[in-house]
Amino acid sequence: MEFSIILMIIGILCIVVSFFLRDSSKKLEQDIEDLSISIYQETNSLKKRLKIIEEELLLESNFTVKPKATNKSSIQAYKQAAQVAQSKQVNPANNTQQINEILISQVIQLNKQGYPVDEISKMSTLSKEQILSILNNGGNR
Template identity: 75%
Template sequence: MPINGGNKVEFSTILIIIGIICIVASFFLKDTSKKVEQDLEDLSISIYQETNSLKKRLKIIEEELLLEPNFAVKQSTIDKKSFEIHNKNAQLTHSSQTNAANNTQQINEILVNQVIQLNKQGYPVDEISKMSTLSKEQILTILKNGGAR
C-alpha cells in the first residue's frame, strides 16, 4: 500500500516541477505579440504618411488644372456631377468678381468645353446657366463661336 501512495506523491511532484519550469521558461521567451503590434503600428504610420503625400500631390494637380487656361480635356461626354464639381471650384475662384467683370474675363477652356458638351447632350441654355457661373449671354456667345475665342 505505501508503494501506491508513493507513486501518487512522485507523480504530483513531477507535475509541479514541470509547471514551475514552464512558468520560468515563459519569462525568458520573447513575446511575439509585441512584435506584431509594432509592425502594425509601423504599417499604420506608413499608410498615413503615404496618404498625406498623395493628398498633397492631388492638391497640386488640381491647382494646376484650375490655373492653366489652355488646358483642354478630351471627353466625349460629361456627366452632370463632374460639371457641378467644377462649378463649385470655379465659383470659389470667381466669387469676388462682378457680372461685368465676368463678361470681359477670359473663360476657362474646360468650362467652354463643358458648356459645348452639355449643349450637345440637349441641356437648354437656362439649365446650363444655372449649373455654371456663366451668364446666358456668355453661354450663347460660346455656342455661337463654337468654343473659339
C-alpha cells in the first residue's frame, strides 16, 4: 500500500506541475500565424502599389523590366517612347497633355545627361525654343 500511495502522490504532483508549465507549441503556432498574416498583408500592399504605378505609367500588366541601357540606347529608347506615345493617339485632346509630359521628362533627362539643346531638338519633335522654354520652367507649365 505504501507503493500505491507514493505513485498517487507523484501523479498528483505531475498534474499540478503541468498546470504551471506553458505549452510552447501554442506560442509557436501563434507566431507562425502572425508571420503568415503579416506576409499576406505586405504582399497585398505591394500588389496595390504596383497596380497604382502601372496605372500612372500607362503600362500593361505584363510589363517587364529591362536592364539599364547605355547612353546611345537610352536615346533610342526615348525616341521609341515618343513614337509609341504618338502612335497610340486616339483622342488628341486627351493625349496631348500626356505626350507633352513625356516629352518634357525626356528633355529634362537628356539635359541632365549633358546633351546640348541642338541634339535634344534633333532627338525629339520639339523646336529649340520649346526646349529652352521647358528647361527654363523646369518642366512646369
